[in-house]
Amino acid sequence: MPSEPPFATAEQVKRLLEVISQLRREMHPANPGSITLDSSFERELGFDSLARVELVQRVGTAFGIQLPDDALSRAETPRDLLQFLEQPAQPKAEIVVVPLGGSSTVAQPHDARTLTEALVWHVDNQPDRVHVLLYDEKQAVQPISYRELFEAGRMIAGGLIERGLEPGQTVALMLPTGFDYLTSFIGVMLAGCVPVPIYPPTRLSQLEEHLRRHARILSNAGTVLMITIAEAKSVAVMIRAAVDNLVMVLTPQELAGAPTNQCFPARASDLAFLQYTSGSTGDPKGVMLTHANLLANIRGMGRAINASPEDIAVSWLPLYHDMGLIGAWLGSLYHGFPLVLMSPLAFLAQPARWLQAISRHHATLSGGPNFAYELCAHKIHDRDLKDVDLSSWRFAFNGAEPVSPATVSSFTDRFAQYGFRRAALAPVYGLAESSVGLAFPPIGRGPRIDRIEKEPFATDGVAVVAATDHKNVLQIPSCGRPLPEHEIRVVGEDGKELPERQIGKLEFRGPSATHGYYRNAQATKTLFHDDWLDSGDNAYMADGEVYLTGRVKDLIIRGGRNFYPYDLEEAIGELANIRKGCVAVFASADPIHGTERLVVLAETRERSSAALDSLRQRISQTAIDIIGTPADDIVLAPAHSVLKTSSGKIRRQACRQAYERGELSGKGTEAHPLPLKLWRNTGLARIRIKYRQLTAWLYGIYAWLVLLVLALPAGGLTIALQRPALGRRIVRTAARAGVRMLKLPLAITGLEHLPTEPHVLLVNHASYLDVLLLTALLPASPGYTFTAKRELSAQPLLKALLTGLGTRFIERTDVQQSMESVDVMVYALRSGENLLVFPEGTFSREAGLKPFHLGAFIAASRAGVPVVVAALRGTRVALRDGTWLLRHTPIDFEVGLSKKPVSSGWSEVVSLSQETRRAMLLLCGEHDASP
Structure with missing residues (x-):
């Protein structure tokens, strides 16, 4: 066995091995094993990257020194660490505080259709504004302006064009965080090519093996050129032999040519870059993201957090991962706020640097995976937090891996004394297939933790709110609501949307959603369910917010990296x-x-x-x-x-x-009685699920048969007679018969609140089922005249039916016709009719009370009649928009109190609308979906 280094003392060797042995016993108490100076940290001791972070910190503390950042990547045995202990201490770099942020004299590139247009817009309008403040491995800072980034990118683009690359070809980037990565990514896009980020090797000793693992990704992407570090040139022949399409492996310095003036004019629909999600294992899945996808996501996230050029962001997140690439860098590029950027290695070596940078630069935006908050909460020494002030941090997102409520509490408790506000911490949800972000909580709200009962969750897939504080409780963090213009739903095994608080598969859609996986038709096919995309995650909804409960597949996340x-x-x-x-x-x-x-x-x-x-x-x-x-x-x-x-x-x-x-x-x-028992229980559970699916399907068919048998003759008579009073009686009789035959569990309360004088009955609108139920449930005296949107009168058969019922058609969009519709309602009320109005005007599949139209309130005020608030609960679940299979589910109808307008003035009408909305929110039990 090699002897210990000549400069190491016996005491140093003993102390070092004691530190390592203690960590080994903590991690693997059942198998501590023996440790020598040449024991491999990974192969023999089982230390992963996070354990190595802990080890480097403990060694530094034990010896009273600060190990260099690259000790994490270079030290593979205790002997390697001994060499670091004897190196002379490096002088601490003086950090120059570069002025950042402040008021910007320009707006944002709202009209940009591509990321390159957004960059050019900033170059034209504020070329010398600091875009990125880059910390290098010695913690020296380098400010990069929009002009500098663009000009350096043009040189990379010139090199690509000189070498014959054509628009649309893919170029792999295997570079660490730094100036070369930023300029190479921009240069590839300026040349019209498609960047393919892949993560760089953590240790140079494993470079060859690392490249071999990425060969399948490079082959799937059809990569023709790789931009990488100089050390990778030594194995370029090997990787080119493994990847047929790859013809060049170059460093940024070798690639840079004369700045090109032939920048490719990208379109919104062009592929911006490929984000591979499955790493080196399984079928490579490259998520195709267009410029339109990325800008929609960046704008949506910006709206969710009120991003502005006055913000300042800090990020150590890797640029090969969508959260660091899109959420941090490209988001800052578009919105025009400065980004303080450091390498992931700098954070892992000394997690305090993250918080120190936020404090030093008065950052407002920053975040990371749950493990980052955990590291900070438990691995930063108080001495490294001297003068740290986190009061400027207004949005601290926690995403990319499961959020731990324990970590949320420990982080907020630990750093409250340093100005951090719990209200700033925000669990978020996203995935590469939706560019990066999909759901964000309200800013300033803080983490919302749902406490649910374990047993119903495990056995029935239902999130029942825990009534008491006991051990059989699960804590599930909310990830907020979908970004603007995006939708989320939770579906069961049958693909039908589930009610709130039932666990199922999370699906989504929106302008950020990918069109599929690059050159992988089979994986793309399984991704889509009609126009919805399968997230691969299980979740439930509550009050319009999404709660993640686990992954449908067996995706494993460690330290922000995914593999199968x-x-x-x-x-x-x-x-x-x-x-x-x-x-x-x-x-x-x-x-x-x-x-x-x-x-x-x-x-x-x-x-x-x-x-x-x-x-x-x-x-x-x-x-x-x-x-x-x-x-x-x-x-x-x-x-x-x-x-x-x-x-x-x-x-x-x-x-x-x-x-x-x-x-x-x-x-x-x-x-093996346990497998037998589990097999039996699982088999019984499958039988129960199939039985429920079959009975639901049969009930849906029966419901349609009932409706057709009753609706056809009743509707035909109403159309033929064209006598509204008689038509309403015919349809009401048929509707009541249908409700009885369907045996829907109904609960009706508050009918005694209905006035005998003419009035406007206002009801929330959630389903096509609403009209049928209200026709059956409301008393014949006083009878009601329904209102309907004018668009329905364009369909001859439907118009004949509705006019046969005396329906009043109203306009929702045209100003002049809307006022005429109000006149029609006023006339009907003054003639002694009772009007039934859906103030939302329409409905959709997603839950939530939508904004009100004011027509009914103006009409009631002018006619001097009361408005009555009522609500239906359960109809959205029974027959959700976009589905045609009626569910047998409880439905409630409740009539609230009425209010008579004092006057017809504008302020009175608006006040009446707001008061009615508050009352309806309480009755319907859904969240407020107004902007």
Whole structure:
């Protein structure tokens, strides 16, 4: 064995190994193992990237020094760390505070159709404004103006054009955060090519293996050129041999040519870049994002957080990931606020730098994954927070991985004394298929944590609000509401939209949504359900906000990186003494650290401690080879421990649940009553689900038969007679018969509040079912004349039916005709009629009370008659817009109190509308969906 470095003392070696041994015991108490100076941090000790961060910090504390940032990437054994301990301390760089932000003399590029147009707009209007303040590895700062970014980008574009690249071709970027990355990305777009960001290697010693793992992505993308670091040139031949399309591997310095004046005039529909979501495993899935997608998302997020040029952002997020690339950099580029940018390595080496930068530059916007907040809450020493002031931080987004309520509390509690406000912390939701952002909470609201009962959640998929504080409670953070012009819904296994607080698959649509995966028709096909996109996540809605409960598939997120378990399971199954096809890889929540643990469950017949230790090391090395990170826990279990379906598929979620219950200790026997019990319970659950789906489908068919049998003769008579009073009686009789035959669970309250004098009855509108139910439920005396939007009168058959019922057609958009419609309503009220009006004017599939039209309130004021507030609950669920299968679900109709207008003045009408809206919100139970 190599001797210790000549400069290291025995005391230094002893102290270093003690620090490492303590961390190893904490992470793997059941298998601490022996540690030498040449033990591999990853292969033998199982330290992932976050564990290495903790190790570097502990070593620095133990020796009273600050290790350099690259110690994280260069040190692979304790011996490597010893060398860092003996290096002379580097002088601390003096950080120059560059003035940022302030009032901008120009607006934002609202008319820009592409990202390059947005950049050119800033170059034309404020070329010398600081766009990015870049911190390098020594914490020296480099301000980059819009002009400098554009001119350097033109040089990269010139180099691409000189080498014959054509618009539409893909160019891979494998660069660390820095000036070269920013200018190369812009240069590729200016040349009309498509950037393909891929993450750079964390350690140069693994560069060849890293490139091999990315060969499938580069092949799928059809990459013709890669822009990368100089060190990658040594293995360029290898990667070019693995990727048929790749013809050049160049550094930014080699690529830069004369600044081009031939910048490609991109269109909004052109592909802006490809964001690969599945990393190096599985089928590569490159999300296609157009300029229109990106600008819609950036504008939507900007509206959600009230972004302006006066903001200042700080980001350490990697630029190969959509949250750092779009949410931080491209968002700041469009909105015109400065971005303070540092590398992820700088943050991981010293998490305090993030908060120090926010304080130093009085930043208003910043964020990161949950693990970043966890690191700050527990791994920053008080001495590193001297003079830190976080009071300027108004929006601290937490996304890209599951948000831990424990982390939310620990972070807000720890940093409240430094000016951080809990109201600034905002769990958000997004995914690459929606560019990046999809749902944001209201600014300044703070995190909303839903406390729900465990049992209904686990057995029935229902989020029941916990009535008391007890141990069987789950805490689920809200991620807010969809961005403007975007929609979210939650659907069941049958694809039908679920009521609020029922867990199902989250689907979405909107202008940010991708059109599919690049050169992957099969994956694209599974992504779309009509015009809705499958997020791959489970969730529920409550009060119009989305609550994420887990991933539908087995996507595993660690430290902000995503991967799937399939390739790793297969590779581990090939190891000697591992039962092939009997390996499960899954993520398990770590309640202590607020992160996810990567767990490998593998079946083996080995029993000796030495053989099991050897197997664990080989599995750990295989994990590093396949996904670039070791497992947190390796469970070697006897045969039949890995749970499977009847068809032989691995049941990863069931394995995870058994692991978390402590039932996979690796000490089991060949008997397996637990799998048998789980198989039985799962089979019964499937039978129940199928039975519910079948009965719902049969009920829907029955409902349509009933409606057709009753509606056709009643409607035909009404059209033929054209006598409104008689027509209303005929239709009411048919409607009441239909309600009885459908056996809908109805609850009616407040009918005694209906006045005997003429009045306007105002009801919320949620479904096509509303008119049928109101016709059946409202008393014949006093009878009601319905109002309908004028567009319906353009359909001859429908017009004949509605006129046969005496319906009053009203205009909602044309000003002159709207006033005429008010006159019609006033005349009807003064003639003794009662009007039934839906003040929203229309309805849609998403929940929420929409803005009111004022026509009914003006008419009531002018006629001097009262308005009565009423509400229907449950009709949106029973027959949601866009669906035709009626659900058998409870429906409530409640009539509230009435109010008579005092005058017909404008302020009185507006006040009456607002008061009515507040009352209707309470009655209908939905959230306020007005802008």
